[in-house]
Amino acid sequence: xxxxxxxxxxxxxxxxxxxxxxxxxxxxxxxxxxxxxxxxxxxxxxxxxxxxxxxxxxxxxxxxxxxxxxxxxxxxxxxxxxxxxxxxxxxxxxxxxxxxxxxxxxxxxxxxxxxxxxxxxxxxxxxxxxxxxxxxxxxxxxxxxxxxxxxxxxxxxxxxxxxxxxxxxxxxxxxxxxxxxxxxxxxxxxxxxxxxxxxxxxxxxxxxxxxxxxxxxxxxxxxxxxxxxxxxxxxxxxxxxxxxxxxxxxxxxxxxxxxxxxxxxxxxxxxxxxxxxxxxxxxxxxxxxxxxxxxxxxxxxxxxxxxxxxxxxxxxxxxxxxxxxxxxxxxxxxxxxxxxxxxxxxxxxxxxxxxxxxxxxxxxxxxxxxxxxxxxxxxxxxxxxxxxxxxxxxxxxxxxxxxxxxxxxxxxxxxx
Amino acid sequence: xxxxxxxxxxxxxxxxxxxxxxxxxxxxxxxxxxxxxxxxxxxxxxxxxxxxxxxxxxxxxxxxxxxxxxxxxxxxxxxxxxxxxxxxxxxxxxxxxxxxxxxxxxxxxxxxxxxxxxxxxxxxxxxxxxxxxxxxxxxxxxxxxxxxxxxxxxxxxxxxxxxxxxxxxxxxxxxxxxxxxxxxxxxxxxxxxxxxxxxxxxxxxxxxxxxxxxxxxxxxxxxxxxxxxxxxxxxxxxxxxxxxxxxxxxxxxxxxxxxxxxxxxxxxxxxxxxxxxxxxxxxxxxxxxxxxxxxxxxxxxxxxxxxxxxxxxxxxxxxxxxxxxxxxxxxxxxxxxxxxxxxxxxxxxxxxxxxxxxxxxxxxxxxxxxxxxxxxxxxxxxxxxxxxxxxxxxxxxxxxxxxxxxxxxxxxxxxx
Numbered sequence: 132x133x134x135x136x137x138x139x140x141x142x143x144x145x146x147x148x149x150x151x152x153x154x155x156x157x158x159x160x161x162x163x164x165x166x167x168x169x170x171x172x173x174x175x176x177x178x179x180x181x182x183x184x185x186x187x188x189x190x191x192x193x194x195x196x197x198x199x200x201x202x203x204x205x206x207x208x209x210x211x212x213x214x215x216x217x218x219x220x221x222x223x224x225x226x227x228x229x230x231x232x233x234x235x236x237x238x239x240x241x242x243x244x245x246x247x248x249x250x251x252x253x254x255x256x257x258x259x260x261x262x263x264x265x266x267x268x269x270x271x272x273x274x275x276x277x278x279x280x281x282x283x284x285x286x287x288x289x290x291x292x293x294x295x296x297x298x299x300x301x302x303x304x305x306x307x308x309x310x311x312x313x314x315x316x317x318x319x320x321x322x323x324x325x326x327x328x329x330x331x332x333x334x335x336x337x338x339x340x341x342x343x344x345x346x347x348x349x350x351x352x353x354x355x356x357x358x359x360x361x362x363x364x365x366x367x368x369x370x371x372x373x374x375x376x377x378x379x380x381x382x383x384x385x386x387x388x389x390x391x392x393x394x395x396x397x398x399x400x401x402x403x404x405x406x407x408x409x410x411x412x413x414x415x416x417x418x419x420x421x422x423x424x425x426x427x428x429x430x431x432x433x434x435x436x437x438x439x440x441x442x443x444x445x446x447x448x449x450x451x452x453x454x455x456x457x458x459x460x461x462x463x464x465x466x467x468x469x470x471x472x473x474x475x476x477x478x479x480x481x482x483x484x485x486x487x488x489x490x491x492x493x494x495x496x497x498x499x500x501x502x503x504x505x506x507x508x509x510x511x512x513x514x515x516x517x518x519x520x521x522x523x524x525x526x527x528x529x530x531x532x533x534x535x536x537x538x539x540x541x542x543x544x545x546x547x
Numbered sequence: 548x549x550x551x552x553x554x555x556x557x558x559x560x561x562x563x564x565x566x567x568x569x570x571x572x573x574x575x576x577x578x579x580x581x582x583x584x585x586x587x588x589x590x591x592x593x594x595x596x597x598x599x600x601x602x603x604x605x606x607x608x609x610x611x612x613x614x615x616x617x618x619x620x621x622x623x624x625x626x627x628x629x630x631x632x633x634x635x636x637x638x639x640x641x642x643x644x645x646x647x648x649x650x651x652x653x654x655x656x657x658x659x660x661x662x663x664x665x666x667x668x669x670x671x672x673x674x675x676x677x678x679x680x681x682x683x684x685x686x687x688x689x690x691x692x693x694x695x696x697x698x699x700x701x702x703x704x705x706x707x708x709x710x711x712x713x714x715x716x717x718x719x720x721x722x723x724x725x726x727x728x729x730x731x732x733x734x735x736x737x738x739x740x741x742x743x744x745x746x747x748x749x750x751x752x753x754x755x756x757x758x759x760x761x762x763x764x765x766x767x768x769x770x771x772x773x774x775x776x777x778x779x780x781x782x783x784x785x786x787x788x789x790x791x792x793x794x795x796x797x798x799x800x801x802x803x804x805x806x807x808x809x810x811x812x813x814x815x816x817x818x819x820x821x822x823x824x825x826x827x828x829x830x831x832x833x834x835x836x837x838x839x840x841x842x843x844x845x846x847x848x849x850x851x852x853x854x855x856x857x858x859x860x861x862x863x864x865x866x867x868x869x870x871x872x873x874x875x876x877x878x879x880x881x882x883x884x885x886x887x888x889x890x891x892x893x894x895x896x897x898x899x900x901x902x903x904x905x906x907x908x909x910x911x912x913x914x915x916x917x918x919x920x921x922x923x924x925x926x927x928x929x930x931x932x933x934x935x936x937x938x939x940x941x942x943x944x945x946x947x948x949x950x951x952x953x954x955x956x957x958x959x960x961x962x963x
Contacts, residue, residue, distance in 0.1 A: 148905075233924070233925075233926060237924075239926070247907070247937070330937075345764060348760070350936065350937070350938045352938075371960040374960060374962050375960065375962060382962070382963060489568075491663070493953065493954060494954040494956055495954070496958060497956070497957050498960055498961075499958025499959075499961040500958075500962045503963055504954075508653075508963070509649075509655055510647050510649060520766065521662050521746070521951035522746060522766045522768075522938065522939040525953070526952070526954050535938070535941050536941050537907075537908065538909060538910040538925070539903055539911055540910055540911065540912045540915055541899075541913050541914070541915075542914040544787040544914055544915070545914075545916065545919070546790055546791060546794035546795075546916045546918070
């Protein structure tokens, strides 16, 4: 097993050298060629995918998961649309982000350059492979991608097509490589591939992300765990609050920007909670409440535990707590939040400013759903993940977050 | 021993909350108060420092190291000058680095906010404590600083003065805390203080940095190992080349932006090497050369090993290799460089462009000394270190690199 990265690593490094110097037009041509290849060979993709789905079902995969694995013609069209979107984005490479001419005449510019070799470990959905490959190609990086074993046949076909698209435009096919070994050991090898990977991004469930963050010795950007809160202030538009809450909880409960806990100011609780419960009932949301919540709504609400407050349910479950005031809501968030997305619904300007200043998260909202935390919604174009760490990138990561910078210093013999 | 961070951590986190909201004027007042305190109590500092130096000498510390530990009135003046300089820099907190209004009316701004709690492990020179504290205060962070055991008395006095300066301006003294336990275990505890430290910066020798990078589970920025090269191209101003080489090697050989290896194009070697050797002889630089170098200069040049090319000597020693061409020079650099600072001396525009495009380092120079890689020289003001990694910050790290960003999203009831 040892040695996967010793094979893929040098190939990727060499490819990265060529990718870093490729002009925008050549990189875009790769993405557009890949659109053509995916569509032309869609039968091959669907055949490989059908085998994956069948094998997964035979091993007892649940319908919801099998659905994430499944590709259809429409989903292939979705991949193609994503490729076109990335091709249309501005190239981050070469952008001058700063600089000046020093008193001694040195001309300094700080320029965006590709990171080099980007690794990604992802689960289930095969479109992630195409998205990641597209973003890495566009940003001038080489990538080493490792999907789950349940999608191996689909991923193999897709990565071969990406390699073919690169080759068709005169770029090294090794700029997109798949790790075909889907054992734990191959993941472990990626996490410790010091000098091979310039960045490793885990994209998947909380277990995967924790494992990567704890075990990696290569640079990692932590993505996607979201324990998000909606705080309903005293004195707010209760209809707006219900709309935002129901949207944040129910529009797509499995994603990281969905809400997991509702906090309600005690002065709003009596009126708001029954109203909210009615809205959530349409989606059969299970509530787990604090004692005051249960007093107001009744015993059908389960008691909330500390663990409930700390859990990203990813499901139609909502923890509910009535708080004394805004300050206690902010303290609750500081204690349990994963620093992803947090929202206040209020009509008070002072409350909005306090919340924005005191809540420490990638995205802090006033009077809007947390579901907007997304590269597309924020206007960055496609995203490679949503960072919940503070270093390098925070929040939705776009193309620029797959680059680093280099100081270019032009002199005429200066010495210090 | 276990528990240092469980004591210092919560205090730092609480202090960070206050620091993050402190206006610029209040933070600057802390730095200027600290200037006054340091000068007023200089006798106390010098007395504590004299004890440290005496103890270190008694344990056999070499003169060069003892000199780094030693404080004088002039060096205290240097600390005060550095504090004034940081106070005069613009505040990075609150700077809007991006944003837009979305078609759905959401108003999004991306704003610089402090990281939170910054840890630093440093060696020997006590002025690093004041520099680090100043940069952390100015950028709205709390910091936990751990110096070496040889400077513990000095560091204790200095950190108490920083705490007093904070208190005098109504800010929490715990925004600057010293780890008084200088055992290995306390360093280990910092490296694994997940959730306590938002960033850990090691500043010291290669051994310290390697240990932190390998063992840390908290986010780290790797600083300061520099295996820097000067490449002398065929067809260059040989006098300029000697000046740059001698400056890069000899002006301060112990620092990370000093040159360690000279690469010379084979067509320039015959003429340049004797000229360079004469310039370096004034500083008694020991040369370790490839076979061609020794053929040209003679047997007094020791043979260079692979290990020599990989070594940051930090001393009056220089490895020398004659290369076939620019391409081979770039390959040599790709193999041995730590990605810090690399320079070409050339009169060829094409060579300069090839070097700039193909060399992957934090700073790439044409016709100037690598010694300029420094926050002050680059116009960033004081620096907290020089990052040799690609994530978060690369090259000299200024105040902005001690911040992260937060998306502020203002809505009017938007749902997705």
